[in-house]
Amino acid sequence: MNVLPVLAELRVTASWYLVLGAMLFSIGSVGLLVRRNPLVMFMCVELMLNAVNLSFVTLARALDDVGGQTAVFFVLVVAAAEVVVGLGIVVAIMRRRPGANADDLSMLRG
């Protein structure tokens, strides 16, 4: 089997991580566009944020710079705050209209 030597030489480079991040991001965006449940949509946003975090860490390692990790730190904090507020809004809405989803918001219809 001559594939084993190739496999043996396989090294993970920064690009691999970045590609994984890109995939994760795309999946998250597709989910955001397709799902109607607001909580699931939120989770897709979290996916996208995580993809970005992964990219930051990868590049921090590639450039040997801690600034990337600092950025991840902040993204994490802000994502948390965002989730808090977002869920508060969802709670406030869901209390009035149980079973509401994103498509109910159509008053801006032209």
Added chain:
Amino acid sequence: MLTVAWLVPALPLAGFLLLVVFGRRLGEAAAGWLATAACTGAFVVAVGCLLDLASRPQDQRSDVTTLFTWIPVGSLNVELGFLVDPLSMTMMLFVTGIGALIHLYSIGYMHGDPKFSKFFLYLNLFVFSMLMLVMGDNLVVTFLGWEGVGACSYFLISFWQTREAAASAAKKAFVTNRIGDWGFMLAMFLTFQAVGSLNYADLNGAAAGLAGSTATAIAVLLFVGAMGKSAQLPLSVWLPDAMAGPTPVSALIHAATMVTAGVYLLCRVSPLLHEVPNVGTAIAVVGIVTALWAATVAIAQNDIKKVLAYSTVSQLGFMFIAVGSGAYVAAVFHMVTHAFFKALLFLGSGSVIHGVHDEQDMRRMGALRKLMPITYITFMIGFLAIAGIPPFAGFWSKDEILAAAFQKSTPLWVATFVAAGLTAFYMTRQVIMVFFGEARWKHEPAPTLSAAGHDDPEQGHVVTPHESSWLMTLPLVVLAVLATFGGLFNLPFWDGTRRLEHWLDPVLGEAEVPLTLSTSTLIVLALSAVAISLVGIGTGYLVYERRRVRAFEPAVFADGWYLDRSIGRFAGGPGMAAFEGVAWFDSHVVDGAVNGVAGGVRWSAERLRRTQTGFVRNYALGIAVGAVLLLVWFATRGGF
């Protein structure tokens, strides 16, 4: 005095304004005297300016007074400026002088008319406009006057507006003039584009440097304007109809002043015309064709004023022949002498019309010479002047034109020669029909060509004609004196007597084509001119007095060679079709485009509206697509 040159147009303007406010209150006589005083005052100031100008050395005889900047827009700077130089001085003098005489005459002529003060109001406004025309130092001020005289002509022709003929004639005059104005305006636009300024000084200064096509275009367009104003073929149709207005109007506007505006304009831009001799030839051709056409038509007219109207058109043709041949001085000379004798003839005809109680048909006149002696004598003087009999003024000016035509081209001279003969012929016919022969006014009056505004309560009665009041005969006498001695301005004998030529030399000198004919040729030409005039008079005498030869007045002459009719048929037929086409184009293509744009906007908005679904997820999709497109841009153009 030159510093107050602006008073010359200002006085008639003041007269106009005063009459607008107080005219009716002043009533008859007083309103007329006020207007006459305004015009006479302007004449006095003009004489003062003349003395001032003449006291200067010859090369400094040009004074520009700028009152204010009228139109400062970007690179276009039009000022309200007056240019007083020998040419405009000449015009100012005879406009105000003859204007004053006609104002005086009108006090007598319009006696009893209910709109007496309005008449003088318009007359003053006309004099003001005409002065603006001749005194302007740029094309725009001239155009202001140009339009003003056109408007006043409209008002005055239709003065007795309840008469159908007068109202139509006024409209015709205005519309025909408008065609000329179109040419003038295009010339102004071209001038501004080519020269960057609308001043005469700048235009004439840059004339030598203009491209040939540009200079030709400007000259031709200005000539189109002149054709409209000075009634040359084919824009001559308005002048005979304009006789529906009161006779003083015909005298002032359609003989002495407004119609000469075209000739003045061309003389003013003579340096430009000098650069394009082909246009000069075209002008001369139009002139001679018009002159011959009008002379033939005049032979067959029966209305006393129509004969004079066609005669005016013919004489204007003579002036254009002179302009086209490069003899600008001759053109101006003839303009001046023509003003004298034509005004005289018109005022005389007005006196005759008044005398025979508003009858204008010459077939109903006759043998008036004993009953209206002053009118008769002055009319005869005018007749001799126009026929070109020395020593009266007309002979000298017409002879100059003939000499210039001879130098330009022999066929041109032959045609002009024939026209001169015809002039003598039809004027003889008129004089005989009016003043000699049997007293046809004694016959039962039939409803033919009726004249003035008020219904004649004496229809059916035969009243003996009478001489007119001093208000009307005094101007006649003054004009007769001028027509007799007017030739002194420019006698051709030797250099010292060519006063007008020297006077106008600073303005017209460089463009003037000098006469290079030998003295013997000139003498022969002069003698032949006298000869043809005598032949014309003699023939007229034989045909109309002695009745030896039958009169030749075919319908084609009487109808103006069917010019009016053909214009009517063209405008009604193919012209109308063309207008309909243009209207269709306007409503479908132009409006269609505009409405189409609006419709297109509405259609696309209707489609675009669909994107506003109101659903967040669609908007999110939009954002995602936008992000993708942005990345595409980076991929293709920006480079990663």
Added chain:
Amino acid sequence: MTVETVVFLIAATIVLVGAVGVIVRAHPVHAALSLVLTLFGIAVLFVAQNADFLAAVQVIVYAGAIVVLFLFVIMLLGVDQAENLRIEPFRLQRPAALVTGVALFALLLLAIVQGEITGQKSAGGQLSGEEANIMVLARSLFSDYVFAFEVTSVLLVIAVVGTVILARRPPREVADETGAVER
């Protein structure tokens, strides 16, 4: 085939499975659990890249707090009905979303493959040095980015206060014998 490669492959698989699970599962609770899977995978990848502190924070904050919060909300509010994924009101939405997702991935891939990582090395602080990761991170945070740090702390306060107000039940008026309104 180094250790890192193996770790990467396994963790990547976990991450992707979890991500697909989030977007595919109809029941929100299932989706939340898939999210946890993804977050753990990410944490593993963080460790593989020597970002220890961040991995810890990821697990504690993201997987531990945020997802729990999600689950609380899902269960407390009774939003546990499965979404009907069969129907889609806009016929264009799903195909367009898929196309957009694929295009997005393709373009990012292009960027990654064609591009180079450029930038000043160690501008913030050296990661690969002797110091522990958390020390380097702390130094960067409290010196270069101290302003942002303070601002985010304010942000957290605001978020908390805001949410408390948002989620409050509107006050109900209760009248007692004296007619006064008691809240």
